[in-house]
Amino acid sequence: MNGIVIWMKLFWTFFKIGLFGFGGGYGMLSLIQNEVVEKQQWISNAEFTDIVAVSQMTPGPIGINSATYVGFKAIENAGMTRTQAVCGSLLASFSVMLPSFILMLLISAFFMHYKNHRSVQTVLKWLRPVVVGMLAAAVLLLLNEENLGTFSTDNLQLYVSIGLFALAFVATYFWKIGPIKVILLAGLLGGLFYSLI
Amino acid sequence: MLFDLFITFFKIGLFTIGGGYAMIPLLQREVVEHKGWLKDEDFLDLMAIAQSAPGVFVVNMSIFVGYRVRGKRGSVACALGAAMPSIIIILAIALFAGSYRDNEIVENVFKGIRPAVIALILTPTIRLASKAGLNKWTWWVPVVTALLIWWIGVSPVWIILAAIVGAILYYILKLRKA
Numbered sequence: 348m349n350g351i352v353i354w355m356k357l358f359w360t361f362f363k364i365g366l367f368g369f370g371g372g373y374g375m376l377s378l379i380q381n382e383v384v385e386k387q388q389w390i391s392n393a394e395f396t397d398i399v400a401v402s403q404m405t406p407g408p409i410g411i412n413s414a415t416y417v418g419f420k421a422i423e424n425a426g427m428t429r430t431q432a433v434c435g436s437l438l439a440s441f442s443v444m445l446p447s448f449i450l451m452l453l454i455s456a457f458f459m460h461y462k463n464h465r466s467v468q469t470v471l472k473w474l475r476p477v478v479v480g481m482l483a484a485a486v487l488l489l490l491n492e493e494n495l496g497t498f499s500t501d502n503l504q505l506y507v508s509i510g511l512f513a514l515a516f517v518a519t520y521f522w523k524i525g526p527i528k529v530i531l532l533a534g535l536l537g538g539l540f541y542s543l544i
Numbered sequence: 545m546l547f548d549l550f551i552t553f554f555k556i557g558l559f560t561i562g563g564g565y566a567m568i569p570l571l572q573r574e575v576v577e578h579k580g581w582l583k584d585e586d587f588l589d590l591m592a593i594a595q596s597a598p599g600v601f602v603v604n605m606s607i608f609v610g611y612r613v614r615g616k617r618g619s620v621a622c623a624l625g626a627a628m629p630s631i632i633i634i635l636a637i638a639l640f641a642g643s644y645r646d647n648e649i650v651e652n653v654f655k656g657i658r659p660a661v662i663a664l665i666l667t668p669t670i671r672l673a674s675k676a677g678l679n680k681w682t683w684w685v686p687v688v689t690a691l692l693i694w695w696i697g698v699s700p701v702w703i704i705l706a707a708i709v710g711a712i713l714y715y716i717l718k719l720r721k722a
Contacts, residue, residue, distance in 0.1 A: 368598050401634070401637060405633050406560055406561045406629055408563070408567075408600045408601065408626075409563065410600035411600060415630060440631050443599070443600065444623060444627060446599055447603045448623070451599075452611065456611075465715070466719075472677060473710060473711035474589070474704065474707050475585070476677070476686050477703055477704060479673045481689060481693065482565070483669050483686060484689065484690040484692075484694045488693070489661075489665070490662060494661075495659055504655065508658070511659045514663075515659070515660035516667065525573055526569040530561065533656045534657045536656050537654070537657060541655055542652050
């Protein structure tokens with residue numbers, strides 16, 4: 348693919364992903380896979396799986412992580428220089444965020460203006476318990492084998508995971524220790540324990 | 545102030561490991577408890593809006609908080625701050641380290657972090673439940689919502705839409721006449 352076309356396609360593809368990506372990171376993944384692997388064929392299925400694995404192990408939202416990675420690979424695989432590939436990364440990340448800016452600024456402006464109207468207040472009052480349920484669902488969904496280790500009674504990782512889960516909960520809920528310290532400590536404990544056994 | 549927003553969200557982006565919801569405990573700690581930019585109730589409203597809009601959840605949350613605190617410039621500062629760590633780290637991996645995820649020590653560290661992150665999300669869930677105005681008429685709403693999403697696999701977007709439609713009907717039929 349030559350010249351300007353790939354840049355425009357990169358912009359448009361990630362703009363679309365940002366605009367139609369409902370339901371958070373994992374909901375977005377199928378859309379990204381469809382657009383980037385199947386339609387545009389910028390990266391292979393194996394490279395796509397790599398992104399998912401890397402995203403789980405690095406900080407940051409999957410949407411941004413994959414845009415950055417795909418932007419780089421698409422330009423690199425098109426035979427351009429690595430400097431241009433870095434520009435591809437930045438373009439894809441910017442494009443996936445752009446619809447959020449447009450929509451959220453419109454919603455924010457509307458929300459600030461009508462926040463105190465009784466109809467909006469009623470809607471918010473109804474939504475708050477739902478949001479608590481959403482958070483609880485996130486906790487339940489994350490309690491899976493990928494995060495805790497295989498669910499079998501002779502799996503040491505499962506017991507260590509349950510221990511770290513309980514410790515992290517007590518540390519934040521009762522001892523009021525900040526989340527960043529807990530993440531660093533859990534990483535240190537995990538790194539030491541699994542490396543030494 | 546803009547720089548403060550940028551740095552705060554850079555920190556949040558840097559420690560959001562394992563999906564958008566991992567941002568919640570950090571955001572609540574930094575934005576509500578430390579900086580006092582938002583109240584717990586605002587936080588719940590914000591989550592409902594950020595979740596029902598398309599796009600990256602973390603970016604949506606950042607834009608919204610930034611806008612509440614400092615208008616359009618604030619929203620740009622927060623969103624850039626939240627996205628920057630991701631972009632830098634993934635670029636570094638794409639440029640230099642192809643085999644980084646095969647590194648055993650890195651994998652071991654993350655085996656420790658993942659279960660802790662789940663507990664970190666549980667803490668604000670309990671805390672926010674007390675601010676959600678739950679009473680004997682509404683206590684079942686979070687329970688049913690959680691079960692629908694977790695067990696049946698319903699998208700949260702539909703539940704939010706249903707709640708909005710329900711609230712509007714209730715408002716039109718009951719409240720507006722009163």
